[in-house]
Amino acid sequence: MNQRLQQFLSAENISQAQFADSIDVARASVSHVLAGRNRPGYDFIRSIAEHYPKLNLEWLITGKGKMYKQDSPAAVPAPVPVAAEPAAADSLFGDSSFATEEKEEDIPASPVKAAPGAPETAPVKDLPAAGRSISRIIVFYDDNTYQELK
Numbered sequence: 001m002n003q004r005l006q007q008f009l010s011a012e013n014i015s016q017a018q019f020a021d022s023i024d025v026a027r028a029s030v031s032h033v034l035a036g037r038n039r040p041g042y043d044f045i046r047s048i049a050e051h052y053p054k055l056n057l058e059w060l061i062t063g064k065g066k067m068y069k070q071d072s073p074a075a076v077p078a079p080v081p082v083a084a085e086p087a088a089a090d091s092l093f094g095d096s097s098f099a100t101e102e103k104e105e106d107i108p109a110s111p112v113k114a115a116p117g118a119p120e121t122a123p124v125k126d127l128p129a130a131g132r133s134i135s136r137i138i139v140f141y142d143d144n145t146y147q148e149l150k
Contacts, residue, residue, distance in 0.1 A: 001039075007067065016034060023044070024051075025047060029144070054068050054069055056069045
């Protein structure tokens with residue numbers, strides 16, 4: 001995918017920095033994806049879909065089809081809202097390692113409340129400790145910074 005993303009940037013005649021700014025992600029994130037260090041996450045792909053509606057996401061992710069949905073850039077339809085479903089994200093990347101057989105109603109609600117303006121998240125299921133302890137926690141902020149707690 002990193003090569004196809006580079007092809008798209010070349011076709012659009014935009015730099016990595018301009019692309020990162022246009023899809024509202026950290027410039028380092030784009031650099032890491034293009035270098036093959038990281039795989040793009042669901043939010044990264046969703047933001048591309050919102051900001052570049054003429055780009056064929058199937059081509060970007062799998063290499064199938066053409067780069068653009070239509071040959072005529074003037075006839076680009078309005079972007080379609082992308083549903084934020086975890087199952088959709090898993091199927092986009094072929095990664096089902098985080099999928100569970102449990103239904104959402106089987107998971108007890110978490111007593112932790114989200115901060116105002118924070119995105120909706122699924123309730124957290126309590127897991128047995130089984131001799132394990134938390135070694136670190138990484139908190140990601142909406143300004144693309146993070147803090148590691150040990």
